[in-house]
Amino acid sequence: MDSAVVEIDGSVMEGGGQILRVSAALSCISGSSIKITKIRAGRSTPGLR
Secondary structure (H helix, E strand, O other), X not given: OOOOEEEEEOOOOOOOHHHHHHHHHHHHHHXXXXXXXXXXXXXXXXXXX
């Protein structure tokens, strides 16, 4: 398994909860770490709720 952190830009495309859920699931399956930045960046209230 690769121990490198995969960084995901959450401002690309829809950039909401779905990218967070899919990224977390793939991280669990692959055993790699993730770092999501700019989640919900294009919304009127950015960030997680």
